[in-house]
Amino acid sequence: MRCSKPPFVATWLLKHFLTSSENDHIIGDLMEAFQSGRSRIWYWKEVIAVIVIGGSSETMKHPLLALRAISCGWATWLLFYYAAPKVLEPVFRRIFRPSGYPFSPSVLFWLVVSLLVLAGSGWIVARVNRPHRIATVLLFALSISINQLQNLPWIWSTATNSLNSTRFLPYLMYGLGVQILWPAAILFGGLSFRSPRINATQRVVVTLPKSV
Amino acid sequence: MGKHQYLGTFELAVMLALIRLGDNAYGIPISREIETRGGRRATLGSIYATLERLETKGLVSSEIGEPTPERGGRAKKYFRVTAKGLRETRETQRALKRLWHGLRQLEGSRA
Numbered sequence: 001m002r003c004s005k006p007p008f009v010a011t012w013l014l015k016h017f018l019t020s021s022e023n024d025h026i027i028g029d030l031m032e033a034f035q036s037g038r039s040r041i042w043y044w045k046e047v048i049a050v051i052v053i054g055g056s057s058e059t060m061k062h063p064l065l066a067l068r069a070i071s072c073g074w075a076t077w078l079l080f081y082y083a084a085p086k087v088l089e090p091v092f093r094r095i096f097r098p099s100g101y102p103f104s105p106s107v108l109f110w111l112v113v114s115l116l117v118l119a120g121s122g123w124i125v126a127r128v129n130r131p132h133r134i135a136t137v138l139l140f141a142l143s144i145s146i147n148q149l150q151n152l153p154w155i156w157s158t159a160t161n162s163l164n165s166t167r168f169l170p171y172l173m174y175g176l177g178v179q180i181l182w183p184a185a186i187l188f189g190g191l192s193f194r195s196p197r198i199n200a201t202q203r204v205v206v207t208l209p210k211s212v
Numbered sequence: 213m214g215k216h217q218y219l220g221t222f223e224l225a226v227m228l229a230l231i232r233l234g235d236n237a238y239g240i241p242i243s244r245e246i247e248t249r250g251g252r253r254a255t256l257g258s259i260y261a262t263l264e265r266l267e268t269k270g271l272v273s274s275e276i277g278e279p280t281p282e283r284g285g286r287a288k289k290y291f292r293v294t295a296k297g298l299r300e301t302r303e304t305q306r307a308l309k310r311l312w313h314g315l316r317q318l319e320g321s322r323a
Contacts, residue, residue: 025276028286029239029256035282036240046256053257057264 006034010047016191017051017134026050051138058135066136069129073140073186076121084113102174111178115185118144122189137190141183148179155179217269219304225250226262227301230272230293238277238288263291271297 014027030050034043059066096106125140126133155175162168219227229245230237239256242263246254266272277288293301312318 023260024286025289026239026256026260028279028283028288031286032280032283033240049255050257050260053255053261057261 004035006031006043007040010044013051014047017138018054023054055135055138058132059139062129062132065129065132066139069125069136070140070143072128073121073125074143076124077118077144080114080117084117102170107174111174111181115181118182118185119189119192122186122191123193125186126190126193133190133193137187140190141186144186145179145183148182151175151179217300218307219300222254222258223262223266224301224304225252225254226259226266227271227293227297230291231298231301235290235292237291242291266297267291270294271300 011027011031014030018026030043030046033046034040092106092109096104096109099106101107122137122140126137129136155172158168158172158175162172225246226242229242229249232249233241233245239259243254243256243259246252246259263272263274267274271294272291273294274289274291277290279285279287
């Protein structure tokens with residue numbers, strides 16, 4: 001029997017990653033089509049297309065703004081990536097015993113710190129390009145993901161080694177986890193940013209009568 | 213020659229679907245129209261991106277309709293071709309006819 005509700009995750013993505021706030025009718029259209037018999041695969045395809053096409057057309061309208069915001073995000077990330085180990089290493093060595101094992105406290109600590117920094121850089125990207133924050137944050141996350149593709153040969157060799165020996169499995173899990181968690185942290189940080197809105201009550205200007 | 217910005221293939225398909233649908237032109241019927249008559253699948257994302265572009269050019273206008281339960285209480289957005297949009301579509305048709313005219317390779321069933 002066919003489920004009458006559209007995929008929850010896809011709808012959630014649609015609500016949070018649609019680049020314009022006036023896109024409620026698109027969600028309505030997709031729901032209507034799903035109710036009239038379209039498949040779940042069709043729904044997912046449409047959701048991804050709406051997000052990708054909407055995001056890219058939004059970015060193409062203001063490419064320089066997007067470039068500036070993404071540069072800020074990359075600058076934050078690179079600053080951490082190259083400077084943090086040198087600055088924090090001496091302090092860090094006193095707390096944790098250095099280890100290369102993926103789930104050791106030292107490696108997990110670095111992973112958590114990197115996730116926090118990436119979430120922060122996502123927040124900065126959203127703040128720099130407020131009017132088009134979702135499209136720009138998506139693009140920034142995509143650029144980090146593409147950069148991460150350089151790890152694919154290592155992941156591939158670890159995956160093949162894992163087939164022969166289970167001791168490689170934690171390394172594989174860690175490598176795959178980073179591939180997913182880093183862009184996810186950026187999206188989390190970017191979506192956490194809320195543009196300050198001035199509501200009607202805050203706009204009221206009180207003019208007092210001049211005292212005699 | 214006038215200073216016309218001729219419509220692209222997909223823009224033209226969307227405009228023709230809007231003209232055909234009249235007052236009932238919103239996302240789903242537009243995509244169905246392009247699929248059944250145009251013989252190509254069009255995602256809602258590409259249709260709405262095109263409609264937004266056409267609206268910016270002043271060729272299309274839009275208004276929010278009534279919300280319905282099967283849409284999760286969300287309203288429809290209806291689109292309508294403006295007078296300028298009709299003119300541009302007609303001009304594109306004429307331009308295509310002129311380009312088509314006299315091409316023997318494309319005449320009859322040989323092409």
